[in-house]
Amino acid sequence: MDKSMKILIVDDFSTMRRIIKNLLRELGYSNTLEADDGQTAWPLLRAGGIDLLVTDWNMPHMPGIELLRHVRADPNMRDLPVLMVTAEASREQIVQAAEAGVNGYVIKPFTAQTLEQKIEKIFERLALAG
Amino acid sequence: MDVSKPELREARLTMARELLYAIEIGDEPAARRSAEMIACAYGSEAWRELERIVTELRAVLSRVGPHGQAREYNGGEQDDAQMQLRQIIEITESAANSTLTAVETALPLAGGVMTLVENFRVKRGADLVPDRELDSLLNRVAGNAEALKAQLSEVLVAQGFQDLTGQIIRRVVELVRELEGHVARSGGPVRESLPTGLAESRSDRGRGPARPGDDDASVVRGQHDVDALLSDMGL
Numbered sequence: 182m183d184k185s186m187k188i189l190i191v192d193d194f195s196t197m198r199r200i201i202k203n204l205l206r207e208l209g210y211s212n213t214l215e216a217d218d219g220q221t222a223w224p225l226l227r228a229g230g231i232d233l234l235v236t237d238w239n240m241p242h243m244p245g246i247e248l249l250r251h252v253r254a255d256p257n258m259r260d261l262p263v264l265m266v267t268a269e270a271s272r273e274q275i276v277q278a279a280e281a282g283v284n285g286y287v288i289k290p291f292t293a294q295t296l297e298q299k300i301e302k303i304f305e306r307l308a309l310a311g
Numbered sequence: 312m313d314v315s316k317p318e319l320r321e322a323r324l325t326m327a328r329e330l331l332y333a334i335e336i337g338d339e340p341a342a343r344r345s346a347e348m349i350a351c352a353y354g355s356e357a358w359r360e361l362e363r364i365v366t367e368l369r370a371v372l373s374r375v376g377p378h379g380q381a382r383e384y385n386g387g388e389q390d391d392a393q394m395q396l397r398q399i400i401e402i403t404e405s406a407a408n409s410t411l412t413a414v415e416t417a418l419p420l421a422g423g424v425m426t427l428v429e430n431f432r433v434k435r436g437a438d439l440v441p442d443r444e445l446d447s448l449l450n451r452v453a454g455n456a457e458a459l460k461a462q463l464s465e466v467l468v469a470q471g472f473q474d475l476t477g478q479i480i481r482r483v484v485e486l487v488r489e490l491e492g493h494v495a496r497s498g499g500p501v502r503e504s505l506p507t508g509l510a511e512s513r514s515d516r517g518r519g520p521a522r523p524g525d526d527d528a529s530v531v532r533g534q535h536d537v538d539a540l541l542s543d544m545g546l
Contacts, residue, residue: 194474203467207460239478239517246515268475270521270530275537279544288537289520290471293464295534 182304184209186232191215191222191248192266193240197289201235201266204293208300219243223251226258233300238267238274246274246281253282262303266291323352364494392483395522399476402520406472409465417462420455427451478519 188210192198198215205213214231216222218240225231234252238245245265252258264285265278275286284306285299330345431448434440521530531537 192474194477196470197474200467200471204464207464239519241516244516246517267517268478268520269517270532271518272529272531272540274517275531275540276544279541279546284546286537286541288531288534289475290468291534293468 182301183232185212186210187212187214187230188233188235189214189216189222189225189231191217191219191234191236191240191245193217193237197237197266201296204296205235207293208297210300219245219248219251222248226252226261227255229257231261233303234261234263235266236263238265238269238278246278249278249281249283262307264299264303266296323349326352392486395479395483398520398522399479402472402475402479406469409469413462413465413469417459420459420462424452424455427455475520482519 188205190198190201190205190213192201195217198217202213202215205211214225216225219236220242222234222236223243226234234248236245236248243251245267249263249265252261252263259282262284263282264287265283266287266289268289269275270288278286284303287295287299326345326349330342330349333339333342333345427448431440431445434444531540
């Protein structure tokens, strides 16, 4: 897996962004960007160069599910891998995210190992599909 | 009550005269009855106002649950808010315990490295260090460093409590704000429903962490359940 890939972390809680950023760095991924909700993430995504989007669901202005839908609706980003890291625990929402095209779903609280496994799984699947 | 009407005014005067007479003759039970009747007559307006406020609060509580869904008011919302506040205590306690456990595990590991290095220095000073002992030292130091790193990652992940408790506190704050707004506007009409689109946006915006009272069937209990559900969907 390309450890220099650019990862955008979107979460309204700065502590959670720091946690994910540090875990990713421990896993060897240091090229990260941050945004505090879907609205601020969108211009960063539109600017291009993002290889993986890690987003929360429950955020003000533009929630993660809406950001995911925007990404899938954009011809330039529809194949962008999206990992949702969220406390949203209802089955209905997980199905909703899957139907919207999420590539992975990590429920909070999570472990470093879970995050690593899900990222690896996403890229394994994309490699098989590609 | 409008006391400008002659019949009401007369009724109040009669009650007042009866109270005065009962006091004058020392008939305490009669005086008490008259006083209660007067209080009741003058208090009915206040009671009606209070009743109206309570009705409004019930209407708000029935509409503004933490998940925004319509529910019949039965007092459960306060229980729900209390349950969520208790959940904050549990989450913070769990995070504190995880952090303490990691620190308790990490401290002896760091101490072990210091002891190993100190012993090594003593032996090196006496020129008593064979190569195999040096290899052993390096292996043990590397092992301890790896274990330390794992414990520090645990401390890192445990800080996620701030996100979870923050989301729960926001839900409670939202409920309190809605109630305050209605109390402040208690002279105004009761809203029949939430503003258009708010319920939808709440659903899309997310609900936050599952609550202890949530229906088991509708909520996953951890990453294993999420993986099983997504696997069923071919993901």
